[in-house]
Amino acid sequence: MTENSKQTVDLNQANLxxxxxxxxRQFWISQWDSQIKxxxxxxxxxxxxxxxxxxxxIVTxxxxxxxxxADNKKYFYDKLDRYCKEDRVIKDNFGALFKLLRASFHTEKNNLILETCLHIKKxxxxGIYFDKSLELLINLICSNTKLNIxxxxxxxIISQSIIVEMLKRGYVLEDIINFASNIFDTYRERKDISLHHVSTKFPHKIKFEDYGVANRDEYYKEIKSNVKNLTLETRFLAxxxxxxxxxxxxxxxxxVEGLKGSVNIEVGKVTLYSIDQRRFINNDRYSEEDALLMSKSKNYSKSVVIAAVEVEYLLPKSSLIDxxxxxxxxLDLISCHYKTKTTLDIDTTKYVVVENxxxxxxxWSRNKNDKFIKFEEALNLEDLSQKFTELNDYSVSLNKSTLTISNSRLKNAIHWFSKAEQTLRQEDKMLNYWIAIENLFNLEFDIKNDILNKNYSKIHLIQEIIVSSELQGLIFQYGWDLYHSYLHLIINDLRPNLSxxxxxxxxxxxxxxxxxxxNKFIDCLSELKDLERDLSMKQDIENVQDFYSNNMTTLRVLNEQTQGIKDDILMIYRFRNxxxxxAHFDNALLPYYVWKIQKYSGNLIRKLIQQSAVEEKTLSAHIINLFLKKQELLGNLENKDFQIFK
Known part of the structure; x- marks a missing residue:
């Protein structure tokens, strides 16, 4: 932690x-895992x-x-105002600067705003925000106050702040999800005549290179001593x-597939080499470099090219994308300068990380291009044969002989969505998913005035229609999410008290x-709440109960979700721009917004395909009908007697 951070918890107090x-502590670990999953x-x-x-x-x-x-500026101001009012770390440590920023926001003082942001950013x-958030978490958990709502x-809230700070540091959620359990890990020791090994997931700072092979036992002894002497506080601080x-x-x-040769070539931070010219693993015996090649063929050629990519490393999955x-x-540079007869591909199923x-x-996993793996993971049409009758209905509307302008645009949207699914780079995925969406809004006639008004742009129309698409499913998804949470608990025998x-x-x-x-599950929520011991789950049950029993709550939640979806689309559009x-964007967050646009674009395309199969109309008319269904739903909910399940 930084020098500015002060710990106020004394866990040696006898009265704790x-x-x-x-x-x-156990709730926090569970919540950390749940939020990410x-x-x-x-x-x-x-x-x-x-x-x-x-x-x-704001700096960008x-x-x-x-x-x-103006849209981005409003979004930033709303967030700024909220953090000034609600974020305890901001109020306690950055209050003056954030208030100055808020006061300057709607002026022309861009230089002042920029310098203020740069000062805060530094x-x-x-790590000041991270340190203070962690301090709050420790104070909250390590007190005698019982767990309450x-x-x-x-x-x-605090866990979310810490998770996002870890993302900003360069970690990915696949690694971050393990941090909470790792800091409470013990050690495992294996000792026999031929082998002595100690391992732990606890993130200690003991370095093997400080001991070396000759002093391996001392290295293990230090790990064991370190883990044995950890206190609750030092574990959290880890x-x-x-x-x-x-x-x-x-x-x-x-x-790298598509390259060959007996070579040792350095291009930037990449070394393209064959093992007869160079090795990165200093081992005279059969090494993992050989294993990489053996994975391609048992009789591998020494002219197969391996790429050694230099990166600043955190953890295997987190640094893989870099x-x-x-x-x-x-490889793009090579393709730009030289005509390649075969595609240059990276086998990402097998890689080795080498240090010194x-x-x-x-x-090591099976290559998905392997013909046996391809067959094993192929889409099984037997499981989907009944649903394929629906696809047949959909395909009629996309038939070339009857292709209308609307269906042509829908077909193009499907094409770009498919391209996004197949590409690897996150920025390519983002652009292709966005192209898929935009294809749907190159309409036969302008419908902005019908849905919004002339002062709004296409991005506002896209926001409104994606909201219309999502809310129809969300009204039931709110309950299904809780249902599936309990289904998981039941399957894994984590609620033995439920008969x-x-x-x-x-x-x-x-x-x-x-x-x-x-509705059968919803009808059982009162009884389930009485049986549930987990306070967080109790709160979720109460929220779902209120959502389905009180139309005013339903409207409030849907309005909150509407704003959330619009904010997502705004940030996705900002990433696109x-x-x-x-050509400058936050790599740490891009993959997670790609996940969102994949969901939004896929849902919208599927809904429009379904509508086109049922009734032949222009794409403009189908989009207006999505909007009408949303308005009808919200209008019905204003009637206190309206029941969702009837």
């Missing part, structure tokens, strides 16, 4: 109730915006776009070991082929 603390669920998922991201976005908006986009980048909500981890220079090794992006840039001549990590009769009544157990009805016009 360790049972209360442990209950909160449910990232894409609008009802329970993780929000990927934070004060740190806001400051970075001023330096790249002169702060001219402190955020130094207020603490549950605070833990969720999150800082991830955040402040010093990046190591390593090389990722990949086999390695792949660097290598793809070089020693393999520190490797991943078989109750589980059947709630439709959580069903016979093969039996139809599952959400940064990629196209500035």
């Amino acid at each position: 109730d360790l049972d209360i603390i442990d209950e909160k 449910n990232y894409l669920k609008r009802t329970y998922g993780l929000s990927l915006y934070s004060p740190h991201i806001l400051i970075d976005d 908006e001023i330096t790249e776009n002169q702060f001219k986009n 402190q955020f980048d130094a 207020e603490i549950v909500n605070s833990i969720k 999150l800082s070991n991830y955040f402040y981890k010093e990046r190591q220079k390593v090389h990722y090794l990949f086999v 390695a792949l992006n660097t290598l793809e840039d070089i 001549g020693r393999s520190i990590n490797s991943t 078989t009769d109750f589980v059947k009544k709630a439709n959580l157990i069903s016979e093969t082929g039996e139809r599952i009805y959400l 940064l990629i196209v016009h500035n």
Whole structure:
């Protein structure tokens, strides 16, 4: 932690109730895992915006776009105002600067705003916001206050802030999800005549190279001593070991298909080599470099090219995207200068991470291009044969002989969506998904005035229609998300207190082929709440109950979700513009907005395909009908007697 951070918790106090603390600790670990796993669920998922991201976005908006986009500016101001009022770390540590920023926001003082943001950014980048958030978390958990709804909500908010700070540091959610459990890991020791090994997932700072092979036992002894002497506080503080981890220079090794030769060529941070010319692993015996080649063929040629990509390393999955992006840039450069008869491909199923001549990590899985794997993972039409009758109906509307302008645009949208699914680079995915959406809005006639008014632009129309598309499903998804959470708990025997009769009544157990009805589950929520012991789950149950029993609550939640979806689309569009016009964007967050646009574009395209199959109309008319259905739903909900399940 930084020098500015002060810890106020003394866990050696005799008056601390360790049972209360442990209950909160276990809840925090569970909540950390749940927030990340449910990232894409609008009802329970993780929000990927934070004060740190806001400051970075304002800096980019001023330096790249002169702060001219009114929609972005409004979005930033709303976030700024909220953080000034609600974020405890901001109020306690950055209050004066954030208030100055808020007061200057709607003026022409762009230079003042920029310098204020740069000043705040410097402190955020130094870790002050992370440190203070972690301090709050420790104080919250390591106290005698019993777990209650207020603490549950605070833990969720603080955890989210810490998770986003880890993303900003360069980690990916696949790694971050393990951090909470890792800091409470013990060690495992294996000792026999031929082998002595100690391992732990705890993020200690003990380096093997400080001991070397000759002193391996001392290295293991130090790890054991370190883990044995950890206190609750030092375990929580170990999150800082991830955040402040010093990046190591390593090389990722990949086999590149489409290149060959007995070579040792350096291009930027990539070395293209064959093992007869060079080795990155210092081992005279059979090494993982050989294994990389053996994975291609048992009689591999020594002229097969391996790419060694230099990266600043955090963890295998978190740094993988940097390695792949660097290598793809070089392969693009080669393709630009030389005509290739075969596609240049990177085998991402097998790679080795090497540091100072020693393999520190490797991943081995079957290549999806392998013909046996392709067959194994092929789409099984037997499972989908009944649903294919629907596709046949849809295909009629896309038939070339009857292709209308509307259907042509819908067909193009499907094409670009498919291209996005097949490409690897996140920025390519973002652009292709966006092209798919925009294809749907090159309409026969302008419908902005019908849905909005002439003062709005196409992006506002896209926002409104995607909201219309999403809300129709969201009104039921709100309940299904909770249903599937409990289904997971039942399948994994994590709710033994729920009787078989109750589980059947709630439709959580069903016979093969039996139809599952959400309303049966909703009708059981009162009983489920009485049986549930987890406060967070109790709160989720209450929220879902209120959503389906009180139309005013339903409208409030849908309005909140409407704004959230519009904000997502605005940020997606901003990413699109940064990629196209500035070639500068936040790599840390791009993959997660790609996930969102994949969902939004796919849902919209499928709804329009279904409507086109049912009734032949212009695309404009189908889009207006999506809007009408949304307006009808919201209008019905204003009637307090309207019931969703009738």
